[in-house]
Amino acid sequence: MHTSQVAIGRPPRVPFGWHVVDGLISLRRSAVGRNVGKAAPLLLIVPALALVGVLASGIGFLTWASLHSYDTFLGLQGEFSFGEYSAIIHDRQFQTDLVRTISMASITAVIAVLLAIPFSLVMARSRRRWMRLALMVVIFVPYLTGDITRTFGWLAVLGPRGPLTWLCERIGVTPPDLIGTLWAIGLGTVQVLFPAAVVILLPAVLRLDPELEHAAGTLGARPSRTFLHVILPQLQIAAFGALAACWALAMGDFADPQILGQGLKDYLANFLQNRYLAIGNPPQGAATGVILIGLVTLGAGLILVLGRVRVRRRPL
Amino acid sequence: MSDTAGILVGEDEASVGLLPDPGRMNTEAKTMVELRAVSKTFGDVAALDDVSLSVRDGEFFTLLGPSGSGKTTVLRIVAGLIEPDGGEVLIAGASMRGVPTFERELAVVFQSLALFPHMSVAENIAFSLRMRRRSRVDIAAAVREVLELVQLPDIGNRAITELSGGQRQRVALARSLVYKPRLLLLDEPLSALDRRLREDMQLELTRLHRELGVTIINVTHDQHEALFVSDRVALMDAGKIVQVGHGREIYDRPATEFVAAFLGDPVLLVGEVTSVDERRVFRTGSLRLQVDAGAPDGPATLLLRPERLRLLPDGATSLFDNTLPGEVVFAAFDGTGIFVQVELESFTVSVHTTMRDTLEVAIGDRVQVAWNAGEAAVIPKEPA
Numbered sequence: 001m002h003t004s005q006v007a008i009g010r011p012p013r014v015p016f017g018w019h020v021v022d023g024l025i026s027l028r029r030s031a032v033g034r035n036v037g038k039a040a041p042l043l044l045i046v047p048a049l050a051l052v053g054v055l056a057s058g059i060g061f062l063t064w065a066s067l068h069s070y071d072t073f074l075g076l077q078g079e080f081s082f083g084e085y086s087a088i089i090h091d092r093q094f095q096t097d098l099v100r101t102i103s104m105a106s107i108t109a110v111i112a113v114l115l116a117i118p119f120s121l122v123m124a125r126s127r128r129r130w131m132r133l134a135l136m137v138v139i140f141v142p143y144l145t146g147d148i149t150r151t152f153g154w155l156a157v158l159g160p161r162g163p164l165t166w167l168c169e170r171i172g173v174t175p176p177d178l179i180g181t182l183w184a185i186g187l188g189t190v191q192v193l194f195p196a197a198v199v200i201l202l203p204a205v206l207r208l209d210p211e212l213e214h215a216a217g218t219l220g221a222r223p224s225r226t227f228l229h230v231i232l233p234q235l236q237i238a239a240f241g242a243l244a245a246c247w248a249l250a251m252g253d254f255a256d257p258q259i260l261g262q263g264l265k266d267y268l269a270n271f272l273q274n275r276y277l278a279i280g281n282p283p284q285g286a287a288t289g290v291i292l293i294g295l296v297t298l299g300a301g302l303i304l305v306l307g308r309v310r311v312r313r314r315p316l
Numbered sequence: 317m318s319d320t321a322g323i324l325v326g327e328d329e330a331s332v333g334l335l336p337d338p339g340r341m342n343t344e345a346k347t348m349v350e351l352r353a354v355s356k357t358f359g360d361v362a363a364l365d366d367v368s369l370s371v372r373d374g375e376f377f378t379l380l381g382p383s384g385s386g387k388t389t390v391l392r393i394v395a396g397l398i399e400p401d402g403g404e405v406l407i408a409g410a411s412m413r414g415v416p417t418f419e420r421e422l423a424v425v426f427q428s429l430a431l432f433p434h435m436s437v438a439e440n441i442a443f444s445l446r447m448r449r450r451s452r453v454d455i456a457a458a459v460r461e462v463l464e465l466v467q468l469p470d471i472g473n474r475a476i477t478e479l480s481g482g483q484r485q486r487v488a489l490a491r492s493l494v495y496k497p498r499l500l501l502l503d504e505p506l507s508a509l510d511r512r513l514r515e516d517m518q519l520e521l522t523r524l525h526r527e528l529g530v531t532i533i534n535v536t537h538d539q540h541e542a543l544f545v546s547d548r549v550a551l552m553d554a555g556k557i558v559q560v561g562h563g564r565e566i567y568d569r570p571a572t573e574f575v576a577a578f579l580g581d582p583v584l585l586v587g588e589v590t591s592v593d594e595r596r597v598f599r600t601g602s603l604r605l606q607v608d609a610g611a612p613d614g615p616a617t618l619l620l621r622p623e624r625l626r627l628l629p630d631g632a633t634s635l636f637d638n639t640l641p642g643e644v645v646f647a648a649f650d651g652t653g654i655f656v657q658v659e660l661e662s663f664t665v666s667v668h669t670t671m672r673d674t675l676e677v678a679i680g681d682r683v684q685v686a687w688n689a690g691e692a693a694v695i696p697k698e699p700a
Contacts, residue, residue, distance in 0.1 A: 216443070229443070
């Protein structure tokens with residue numbers, strides 16, 4: 001009989017997957033009776049740690065690649081070297097893009113946070129449900145729209161046959177040629193950053209005690225001075241948090257300079273892409289990426305530290 | 317409402333004691349705050365219904381009432397934090413219509429105290445002076461002075477989070493007093509304190525009021541606090557002022573059953589006042605009780621307060637106008653005397669004996685409950 005022959009002969013090959021299942025069953029049996037409760041929280045964060053680990057390994061790979069010379073003709077990695085860093089730091093295009101990225105990220109992040117503070121206050125304090133809903137829509141619809149879709153939306157608005165041109169022609173003003181300028185990039189970036197700033201600020205705004213503003217009023221403070229002396233200081237940490245997040249987001253912006261800037265006003269992310277794909281020098285792209293990550297980390301950290309510094313007056 | 321603007325205590329009562337200091341209760345004093353037919357509605361709820369009252373300059377005036385009676389709404393309307401739907405508010409004779417809070421020259425101590433968490437104690441106190449653009453030298457001197465006034469001279473550089481509950485109360489008071497406002501509004505600032513601290517702060521408030529002479533409107537639901545600190549009390553219920561007067565007067569002669577029941581822990585008997593042999597008699601069921609000669613004829617409520625009743629041994633000869641036999645059903649020492657509940661023939665009454673009373677009672681003892689006609693207030697039934 002066929003079956004008896006199998007039983008007598010060599011044991012059948014068990015697929016590898018079954019070995020894994022057996023291993024998991026053994027692991028579960030060995031864990032029964034042990035105190036796994038304490039380990040449960042650690043187990044729950046394993047997926048998140050795995051994600052961070054993948055990112056860290058990617059950064060590690062970038063760093064490793066950036067620290068070696070590279071032959072762009074043969075496409076071969078050479079010896080350990082800082083040559084790629086030296087090359088891009090002395091590159092005029094890199095210098096221009098670096099200054100532009102830092103300047104534009106700083107300006108757009110500050111504008112986004114300045115716009116988000118009054119917006120969050122109005123949103124949090126609006127008593128009318130429809131008003132709150134409308135403001136939520138204003139925030140979240142652009143937020144949930146993809147980067148590229150939103151940016152192309154701006155291209156349509158600011159472009160030669162867009163509503164801006166139409167409006168200018170109607171009121172007899174020469175339409176500004178914004179596409180390809182920093183103005184267009186700035187507008188697009190602020191719109192990306194603004195919802196993020198509101199989302200970060202909103203919990204702090206909701207925590208504000210309205211009684212403190214009433215108290216300020218009864219002590220003789222006009223609304224403007226109440227805003228400056230009572231509301232803003234309480235939002236300081238959240239506002240700087242929003243600023244750090246917006247700055248980091250703006251530093252890594254790619255779509256706005258690419259689409260609205262038409263490649264004429266590149267950021268570091270565009271420079272990086274050029275090194276990888278156009279020039280074919282991945283180690284220089286990696287070095288750019290490492291510099292960008294370092295700058296974002298340092299800058300955001302510095303902003304967060306500044307947010308926690310209390311403005312000290314001389315003692316009375 | 318028995319009186320909107322100030323029932324003053326009659327001359328015959330002035331000899332009783334515990335009445336306002338004549339200096340503090342100056343009947344000639346000008347009016348600091350006046351409310352004229354003020355009303356306010358939140359949604360469908362009438363928070364204030366045609367409220368009128370006046371507070372004299374330098375007076376310590378308390379708005380007393382249960383939660384939702386409208387007392388905080390009155391305070392907030394005076395402060396300008398809420399706009400009334402109707403009526404008018406005057407401060408020092410000037411209409412406050414259209415005058416924003418920051419121009420009303422008053423101070424509020426809120427229930428939450430509302431101390432600025434991002435400022436030190438000294439910065440909190442200096443806030444009102446900074447808003448008035450005083451010089452740094454003036455501010456420093458004023459802060460030092462007011463911290464000494466509230467007996468916290470060395471805490472100026474501390475953070476608000478480093479203060480105890482009592483210290484926070486004092487800092488909130490100091491912040492309100494530092495610029496010498498003409499009017500101080502207190503929105504139940506003592507309600508969160510434990511009893512000992514609350515009583516200390518009540519004494520502190522009366523001391524500051526005496527020393528500074530500032531007009532104070534205090535809001536509280538604590539009847540003890542209202543009676544203890546105030547020159548006059550206004551009792552509020554359901555958006556209306558039910559009675560205004562000196563605490564002793566409201567306590568002894570409540571205008572309504574609500575006032576009687578809100579203050580103290582009385583027994584209220586419903587019946588009718590009639591004349592019998594030239595005496596005024598209150599009839600309820602089969603009971604006939606002698607009442608004050610001034611009690612008007614007709615349906616009324618008799619008010620028996622525990623501290624006005626006496627306990628006599630069973631069978632003892634009584635010289636009181638009213639004496640009812642009964643049985644002790646509960647007796648407990650409460651620190652200031654003995655609280656006794658006596659079951660009478662048709663109702664149960666509470667009696668609070670003082671430490672000076674020598675009669676010792678136990679549950680099940682037969683006793684007599686006695687009082688004189690003038691010691692039980694008669695509240696005529698309000699016309700429907």
